Amino acid sequence: MKPAPFDYHRPGSLAEALAILAGEPGAKVLAGGQSLVPLLSMRLAAPAALVDINGLPDLDAVTVTDDGVRVGALARHADVLASTAAAERQPLLGMALAHVAHATIRNRGTTVGSLVHADAASELPVVLRLLGGSVDVASVGGTRTIAADDLYLGPLESSVAPDEIATSAWFPALEPGAGVAFDEVARRHGDYALCGVAAVVRVEGDRVVSARAGFVSVADLPTVVDVTDALTTVDAAALADLGDVVLPHLDPADDVHATADYRAQLVRVLTARVVGTAYDRARERGTAR
């Protein structure tokens, strides 16, 4: 398995990189290569040129402020996972990253690359949507911010244009009164999930103000479902019923790894578990203050 030939550029500045992309419509950005290089080797992708952004300065920072976590385009999954400040500000980010591939892949793969790659089997796109985050992109024409809800157009298709480079992603901080949780089932630890569920639940006292769940690997797009109305009372029965609330929004499919029925069953079990855990954590935080 060898990639087809391509022209290779390794610009030293963002401006130079953007100029090359503007001048070569068939060019693709190379970040960590953990998704792109396999596609090249299997010849599922054969771009005319690659613009390697690994030589660009100042893009590898993980910056934590009161409002959230900003992840630069060259921050590797491992760098984000290692940031205790990031984990404190938005715990869902680290919870999800721990399920992204193996440590060796995380050493090279970038968090922003994973968001742009737009794989519905990836953990981070759904986390970005669930948190209401965004991605900043640049082109020779200027910069813009794409809200997570506008980022995903189709399977492996994001709204980042071919002449744009995503420079950073923004994950908002955990809100007061909110709890988060993540869990997934995979064939082996580190594999893509058969089904993954993330949740953010916000409470006032014991009452649920807002509850949303995000789903990995059981729909064509990273999908978030609002389940607030199904949780006027929170008990085991209400949590168990959430599966039937969310499944109409999802489309679990058959493949060599699992049947659609099994994936649907994972949706039921994981949704109850993850939303329940997020609810408990939200209440714990409420009483801790």
Added chain:
Amino acid sequence: MSDTRHDVRLSVNGVGHDVSVPARRLLSDALRHDLGLTGTHVGCEHGVCGACTVLLDGRPVRACLMLAVSAVGCEITTVEGLARDDGSLGPVQQAFAECHGLQCGFCTPGFLTTITAGLADNPTPTHEECRDMIAGNLCRCTGYQNIVRAVERAAELIAEEGEAS
């Protein structure tokens, strides 16, 4: 589209090598074919098996998922770089020999590099952490039990050396 060659300097096991490679040359192939360092094995070529794992500035990465041209400016360590200066086995290699951590040996270079970096990070891993350390590498022969034992033994050997020096 072109197969233009790029002149790059790869720093491998502390030695600089000037090579001229097309951009599409994978790092795994550059190591094996251009530099003759055939210790790095190639199994799946899509990141899954871990046989090609090398250290990039000390961190394990898949050599089959990197372009050689993209490795400029990085210090690469392959399995050939894990032996001691006098050519005898390094601690992780020795632990594999003692614990029968290999059979056919195809997967071994990837395990050795991964564990070398893993123990540098965490010199006193628990049994569970030893298992976790190698979770991204596949072995079709051993059943992993002896590899986990080798991780624990390597940690002992490294600790003993630390005390002795």
